Amino acid sequence: MGGKRKGTGYAGNVFESPSPILGQPWQVPALADLPPIPPGVGFGCYYQPNASVGVPLVPSYRPCDPGYFCPYVVDQVMLLCPPSPECFMNRLAGGSPCLPQGRFEPALCPAGFYCPTPSTIHPCPEGHYCVTGTTQPTPCQFMSSCPTGTITETHFGTLLIVLLADVLLCIVFYCQSVYERRRDGASWIDAATPTFLQGRGRRRRPKTTPADKYSGTRPTQVRAATATIAAGADAARATTSTFEEVSVLVQAFRDGFNGDERLRMHFAFDNLTLALPTGKVVLGGVTGGIRAGHMTAIMGGSGAGKTTFMNVLMGKVQRTGGALRINDEVDEIHNYRNLIGFVPQDDTMLRVLTVREAVLHSARMRLPSSWPASKVAAHVDNLLRALNLSSVAHTRIGDEVTRGISGGQRKRVNIALELVAAPLALFLDEPTSGLDATASLDVVDILQAVSKLGVTVVSIIHQPRIEIFERFDDVLLLAPGGRTAYFGPIARAKDYFTSLGFRFDSEANPADVLMDIVSGRGQRADPDREVPVDLASQWVSSGSTVHVDLSTTTTTESGGGPTNKAMRSVAARRGATWLQQAFHCHNRSLLKQSRELTSLQLELFCAFLAGFLMGNAVTGNVESFYGLTLEPYALISLQPDGWLIAMYGMLAGMSVALSAAPSGVNVFGEDLPVYWRETASGQSPSAYYVGTSISVLWRIVLSAAHFTAIYYVLARPTFAVGLQYLMILLNVYCVYGISACISMITSRGNMALVSVVTTSVMAFNCGFLITLNRARDAGFEWAFDLGPNRWMAEAQFGLTLNTYEGVYNLASEASKYGYDLDAFANDMLMMVALGIAYRVVAYVFMVTAHRDKQK
Structure with a gap:
């Protein structure tokens, strides 16, 4: 979640000459080269240089903390200077960070640079990225674009892997189509011609077997065999x-x-x-x-x-x-x-x-x-x-x-x-x-x-x-x-x-x-x-x-x-064993999915589009987060924007719900009459359910990958792509489970709509508009806990903010929403547990609803 700054907003001062440029070394005048401050007329502030207006940030001298750039604070007390009007508005409304407004005012090491010591600053080297307050540059991931001065990396590797997987899938499905057409008796030319190039409604001529040469309109074999069988085996x-x-x-x-x-x-x-x-x-x-x-x-x-x-x-x-x-x-x-x-x-x-x-x-x-x-x-x-x-x-x-x-x-x-x-x-x-x-x-x-x-x-x-x-x-x-x-x-x-x-x-x-x-x-x-x-x-x-x-x-x-x-x-x-039944149901479901390529293509396109729209909404930000700086630097902070991270968590969950819920209801909802018939004949409901559930896991993996691949390119989070993918994957997994529950008890014509609305509402209740604190005080936090996005939003919030540990006051920002910044592992386990629980509930609905049709 980042980008390049659109403007500096610095008031005229020694730090602006020359101005810092991303990707280029930045040198400020040495303290010995600066003109002396006239005695009794000020504290080195730039906006009113002839007045004694500086306010000490600390009672006595102390060096700047790591992550700050304070080249002139050598033996002087850190001061807060009156900001320029533009800097004042930035700090009040949350604009771009200001450079120091005085010679002895501290400032966070700017984004795109890193400050190994408070008195030294270097441009972020190629192959690394540096957010605000960086002391050591962070290496970029594989197949990422990170030129010198990068604030947040642009990662293309996952997107390329997903595109390669799509190509391989197309090849596999094409080979399967050719095999089936050849099996039906088509020539190699007809079999190899893609379907969209063939005439619509054209039927393939089935292969004629020797046994069919004497097959007429009526089943003559059966009628002739009737008399034969009547005489006995x-x-x-x-x-x-x-x-x-x-x-x-x-x-x-x-x-x-x-x-x-x-x-x-x-x-x-x-x-x-x-x-x-x-x-x-x-x-x-x-x-x-x-x-x-x-x-x-x-x-x-x-x-x-x-x-x-x-x-x-x-x-x-x-x-x-x-x-x-x-x-x-x-x-x-x-x-x-x-x-x-x-x-x-x-x-x-x-x-x-x-x-x-x-x-x-x-x-x-x-x-x-x-x-x-x-x-x-x-x-x-x-x-x-x-x-x-x-x-x-x-x-x-x-x-x-x-x-x-x-x-x-x-x-x-x-x-x-x-x-x-x-x-x-x-x-x-x-x-x-x-x-x-x-x-x-x-x-x-x-x-x-x-x-x-x-x-x-x-x-x-x-x-x-x-x-x-x-x-x-x-x-x-x-x-x-x-x-x-x-x-x-x-x-x-x-x-x-x-x-x-x-x-x-x-x-x-x-x-x-x-x-x-x-x-x-x-x-x-x-x-x-x-x-x-x-x-x-x-x-x-x-x-x-x-x-x-x-x-x-x-x-x-x-x-x-x-x-x-x-x-x-x-x-x-009679009947296959439980494992055999689950295996056969799994394979049949895979075969069914391979025959419904349009549905798969639409699902993956919707996931990709949702990730694109969500990532595009985030890509305009310079960085993913600005917070309240730690004491004693709080007075030079910008307006915190943690609400953006919380809102992105809500929107990401709703995007996942919109893209995955319609496909989730089709796993069982479309085939319930077939299940009723097979169960009535003595087949195992649990084997059918487990086998079919396992067969769609690859769709969940692909759908989450398509969402993550484009979203990660545009949003540019400051944590590993694997963690982002894990969060999206488990959210899609849970949405499929919720959709399965709805498909068992809702009519076929309404189940897609009900599923989208239900999962979207659950994604909405993630702690952003209605915080977890308010929900806890009102006694309905449990309702939020039942939704997967409550846990994904917390995990994403924590991963994003923890990048700035030691720079901003993260605890105060997290307390606004009731999030725990160090609960990533617990959040992932809760989503796994919810996904399993949804499927258990869906199975109970499946075997208890419409009992008369299963006898």
């Missing part, structure tokens, strides 16, 4: 090489269940009920069973309770009545979360990843940790082929802004994320929503193939076409109020409602007719015959309630039945 293994990947998929299911491919999950439930605290019943006593190896559809009108039934069955919502049996044992599904797959209606996934990257991450997290990486990769590749996704395996999923795979392919990826874990049961919430008829049929064909593997498939469907409806084995029709209108085989549904007097047109879609019936718009077969109005009561009175016989469906060839205890044992072996 042995038949699948005996198929031709065309279906080799499906055979490997069957083997993967066997390995996932400790070699026992006959493990199944059947559900039987009686009177499942859910009543709200208000007393309203939203699920009215559903009874029935769901069989493994079957596809069960859940249908009903809007608000009939389809999603509620699925949530109650899966344990996402605690039921208020009824019982659930799994494999003929009273049990709960949440005991087998690692063996359950749930496909949400929305395609919740990281859209910047490729298809294979997304599915591979799910496999690494959920398959047994004992599987080698090669086996996991082979399982993923074969699953993608079975789902007809291998042709887009290396294509980014994309979203509404970035082009990627089609909607039907994205839905299949959504299913693959669950199917790759080799589940025993698969629940789906409207998997065909938003798809055209052909894509919907593709998805259902996949589900049918999965069910033939022995997986229990339960899906909510809405107005399916007839081909889709007939793929399912059973259907649960829910009437308004969550009551059962029919639950049984699809083949018998038409006969049941026909027996009640409803008409089915031969050309009509049976699914549409059933939806009309449960919605109260069914047509009578005989206009003169009454049809039941309360279909739920009619279903109960008909005695047609489904009861699934589980005693035969769970037997094995050896005659013994696999128990739920065995399934729990299998579930316990």
